[in-house]
Amino acid sequence: MQFSFTSNVSTCWSLDNANSKHIQWLHGIDGEVWVWIMGEAPGDKPYEQISEELIAERARRQAQKEAEELWRQKEAEITKKFRDAMANEKARILAEKWKVEMEDRKAAKVLEERIHEEFKRKEEEERKRGEMQIRLQEERRAKELYWTLKQAQQQSHASEKEEREWEEQLCRSKAADEERRWKAQRARDEYRRHSLRAIQKGMVAGLSNMFQEIGLYNEQEAKLSNHHPGPTPPKSLLVPVRAWERPLRPVSRDVIIRWFKEEQLPRQAGFERNTKSIAPWFHGIVSREDAEDLLSNMTEGAFLVRVSEKIWGYTLSYRQQHGFKHFLVDASGDFYSFLGVDPNRHATLTDLIDFHKEEIITVSGGELLQKPCGQRDNPPDYHMLFD
Structure with a gap:
């Protein structure tokens, strides 16, 4: 929690100790303790987003740590395997080299280099396959951890969601009523402007058609307004309407x-x-x-x-x-x-x-x-x- 300070300090409370240290609470103009709640100030991230990012980061770090450990083991196995194979192959080549005549030593050297390159190529291919397997395991593990942590979070928020549900439903209903009334008023204003323009230009036929369309629209809006009475707010106060509650996971x-x-x-x-x-x-x-x-x-x-x-x-x-x-x-x-x-x-x-x-x-x-x-x-x- 962070505190925002103000110069209008009305009262303070202190607790002295041996080092003369004390705690002072600052108060606002209204006499209440000055506080700031995380997530409500402009520019703050919502709590759900912060929590989501923390969960994803924990899952990624855990999966990365496990993947690094697996790769260390895999790399040690690959290194030992090809070190032993190379040693055995070198021993076999040296034994053969001493059996051939002097004119064949150059050919034996070329053969050794070719075999050495072949082993290096195979080792590199197996390293790449090992890295691919470890990364795939890391990705799968990150997904598993993500869903586990997210499900735990959703379960902890379920009870809070039920408590807020009726308040949200009330707000959505009021916002819908107010938005319909505002749209009806805007349609009537638009109709008046078009009517004046049509009369000035002599567009009687166009005005008649517009009157029928706007009249039907206003009649529908009037029915909705009579069913949901309430004052007309400015557009900035309208709240998006959400017509349904989404389950935690798709069920059908x-x-x-x-x-x-x-x-x-x-x-x-x-x-x-x-x-x-x-x-x-x-x-x-x-x-x-x-x-x-x-x-x-x-x-x-x-x-x-x-x-x-x-x-x-x-x-x-x-x-x-x-x-x-x-x-x-x-x-x-x-x-x-x-x-x-x-x-x-x-x-x-x-x-x-x-x-x-x-x-x-x-x-x-x-x-x-x-x-x-x-x-x-x-x-x-x-x-x-x-x-």
Whole structure:
């Protein structure tokens, strides 16, 4: 907790000891103790974001520590294995060299160098395979630790969420009523401006059509306003309306579809940048097997993004030279990011895709998004999300 000091000190309380030290509480103009609550000052990060970052950092450090220990063991095994093999091979070559005649010593030396290079090449290949295995284990371990810590956090917040639920519901209801009344007033003002302009230009027919449209709109707004009476606030006081409460994890396809419509459509998830066109790489709720089938006839670098059934987010399926990779994209907060792979956060799903068209996803894999994998069937597999 941090304290903000003021010159208007009304009272103080002190506790003297042998060293004449004391504690002094500063008070504000209102006579209350001057305090500052973490997360409420401008520029402060929300508590949930700080907690999320701490959890992710703890998971990453733990996974990295375990991966380093595994790699030390693996490197020792590889070094010992090839040291012994090299010693045995050198002994065999030396024994053969003394058996050949003087004119064959040069050929034996060339053979030794070639074998030495071959062993060095094999050792380097095995080192790379070992590093790849350790990094894959590190990524999997980071994901496991992340979900374990996140589930523990969510369970601890469940009781607090229930206590705040009724207050949030009341605020959302009031905000919805006030926003509808404000929109109705704005429509009436707009109608008056258009009416005056139409009369001045003699556009009687256009004014008549506009009157019918605005009249129908105002009639609908009046019904809503009569059902939810209340004063009209300024636009800055309006609170976004959230029509549903999201479960901790996806429990069914119907819930996933509702989540997409309620939370992702307003954020233009799946659309091309600044357009109403759905991106060619976007797919609906598609299984891992179906995604790999779609990518099977494409070259390395092809990819698609599908709605995940495991988390509130997406899965990016990527075509490798030999096989496939699947990366989870977390969309549960106000940003989009890969789980346990890339710490970068992006404001939109399209930003994440465009970023990794230029930057690789992982250092070990070097994955670069090159060619989107589009739809194969009609209707497209995402039609349920937009119906």
